[in-house]
Amino acid sequence: MPTATAIILGVMMVKADARRSSAFQRFTDFVRKGAVFGSALAALSMTLCPTVAQAQAQTEPLSQIHIGVILPSTSEGTELDHAVAQAAQQGVVLATEEFTQNATMFGIDFAVVTAEAEGPDVIAAAEDLLAGGDVFAIAGGFDAEEGRLLSQWANENTVPFVNLFASDDRLRNELCAATSFHVAPSSAMYLDALTGWYVRAGLRNWFVVRSEDEESAAQYERLGRALSERHFGAREVGHAVLTPGVGLQDDALDAIAGSGADVVVLLSPAQDQLDALVRLEKRNLDLLVTGFPHPQTQTRTFFAASRDAAPVLGVGMRALAWEPTLDAYGARELNARYMDRWDQPMESAAWAGYQGIKVLFESAMFSSSTEVEPVLSYLAAPGSVFDVWKGIGTSFRPWDHQLRQPLYLSKIDPAATETRLLGQLVGELPAIYMPGTEPVERLDQIGDLPGQSQCRL
Structure with a gap:
């Protein structure tokens, strides 16, 4: 039996685009009746994308x-x-x-x-x-x-x-x-999701650690816009720049300890994030640590390494494109x-x-x-x-x-013995199951909107 959520989503999608739904039904009927696939495909294409079909x-x-x-x-x-x-x-x-x-x-x-x-x-x-x-x-x-x-x-x-x-x-x-x-x-989507999850959880004071490269600098700028333009009361309380091959130094650690930060965000490659976790852990700081979701950090291998490197600060929440426990x-x-x-x-x-x-x-x-x-x-x-x-x-x-x-937030499990369960799904953004808005409008809550884009196709 379908769940209540599935039923609600089905109703929303039908209301959002009745014409697309009816086209799909016609396509399904054609296939079930054994019609030539090309004919069914042409019917659906003509409804969904007339110029392509023609x-x-x-x-x-x-x-x-x-x-x-x-x-x-x-x-x-x-x-x-x-x-x-x-x-x-x-x-x-x-x-x-x-x-x-x-x-x-x-x-x-x-x-x-x-x-x-x-x-x-x-x-x-x-x-x-x-x-x-x-x-x-x-x-x-x-x-x-x-x-x-x-x-x-x-x-x-x-x-x-x-x-x-x-x-x-x-x-x-x-x-x-x-x-x-x-x-x-996109980076903008990941950063909007991270700020949305953490600020709504009451974590308003952010310390940002970034690398010297151009991509990290752009992430830092975009994170600042997300905090200042989207979330009232959220603010950056400090930032540090990592020198390649050097890692998080004592002056940066002192700045973090004295900043009053609720959360530290590591805008750095995966291995640098692990090294920073080790050094932060030694300071016994009472805060949360997360990092930019580079491909390597979105693996159970990284989750295990993070947990081993910092049993307290390394079992926080991570942003993902996909979660195996979904x-x-x-x-x-x-x-x-x-x-x-x-x-x-x-x-x-x-x-x-x-x-x-x-x-x-x-x-x-x-x-x-x-x-x-x-x-x-x-x-x-x-x-x-x-x-x-x-x-x-x-x-x-x-x-x-x-x-x-949508994107997902996963919590690293400090006690998990099964690889799949090293991460547990704890968040989804945008929350697509919420009624009251069109699907496209809801999905466009994260990432750059047309007025912010420099793309000219």
């Missing part, structure tokens, strides 16, 4: 969908890097297996062609994938540099690109591109399928890899094409809705191509 009306039936994915190496880097790479690869494999089965039902040749590359090497990997002549789109990007390079390359070569895990806000602002779409939550909206089934396949919890990198494949697969299917123009048109169309198992139909924002979506 553009594709005279094309041959779709026979092939090949997607290129650039993944980090599982054989190089630190243990934290390996955890991200392994999760991403496993998410892509699961998506490949499931969508191959779906595509085969309709006589479509589906394949995901992968390459391992990091940093500047992602460009050569993308060129090799494109040179094969089969892939129509590329997915990848696991840090700011990779996201920037692949987005620029895709724009120059007019190739649809899905950014999987690069959160850098510049990719959605001055470096945005018409061919790039971001499954990865048990609603169909997430239960996705998490269960992943666990059955890999005997490991589905972490954020796995979710991102899976959803990147899903978004591109559906864009080809529902535009009935792998040509650039119809695929990009479908991705960007206001009526295109993607179910990423977060409880609500999501879409890409028209002003910066960021996927609207």
Whole structure:
């Protein structure tokens, strides 16, 4: 039996877009009656995205969908890097297996062609994938540099690109591109969610520790705007800048101890966050510590390392794109399928890899094409809705191509012995189950709005 929440969500979604719902019902009826898939697809596309459907009306039936994915190496880097790479690869494999089965039902040749590359090497990997002549789109990007390079390359070569895990806000602002779409939550979304959770919990005095790099500086500025513009009474009570290879020094620790801070936010790479936790723990400070959710910090490997490094301050709450203990909206089934396949919890990198494949697969299917123009048109169309198992139909924002979506807050469990239970879901933002607003309006509560965006597509 459906839960009360599921029923309410269903009613909300029907009211929010009755036309889309009726189109989906017609599509479902066609398939159930054994109609030709292309006819059903055309009917749905005509309702949801008329321009795409009309553009594709005279094309041959779709026979092939090949997607290129650039993944980090599982054989190089630190243990934290390996955890991200392994999760991403496993998410892509699961998506490949499931969508191959779906595509085969309709006589479509589906394949995901992968390459391992990091940093500047992602460009050569993308060129090799494109040179094969089969892939129509590329997915990848696991840090700011990779996201920037692949987005620029895709724009120059007019190739649809899905950014999987690069959160850098510049990719959605001055470096945005018409061919790039971001499954990865933006830094602005993460920071708005963090401030929302903590300030509403009564933590109003913030001390910020950041690195010297440009991305950390931008995060620091955006966090300041979130505190000053969105939350009355919240304030920064101090900040410190980490010197590369040096870590959190005594003067910074003294400043934190004397600041009256309720919470310390570490805008630094994963290993620097762990090192800072060790030094903060030694001071026996009565406060909470969290950090920016870089890909490495969104792993159970990091959760375990944080707990071991600082048994008191290292078991706080962390922001995530996906939480393996999420048990609603169909997430239960996705998490269960992943666990059955890999005997490991589905972490954020796995979710991102899976959803990147899903978004591109559906864009080809529902535009009935792998040509650039119809695929990009479908991705960007206001009526295109993607179910990423977060409880609500999501879409890409028209002003910066960021996927609207909820984020999750997980509490590290100091006593957990099972890997999946190292984190426990304690928060979701936006709270999509709250009635009274349209889905798009609610999802746009985090991240940059059109008036704040520097993107000009």
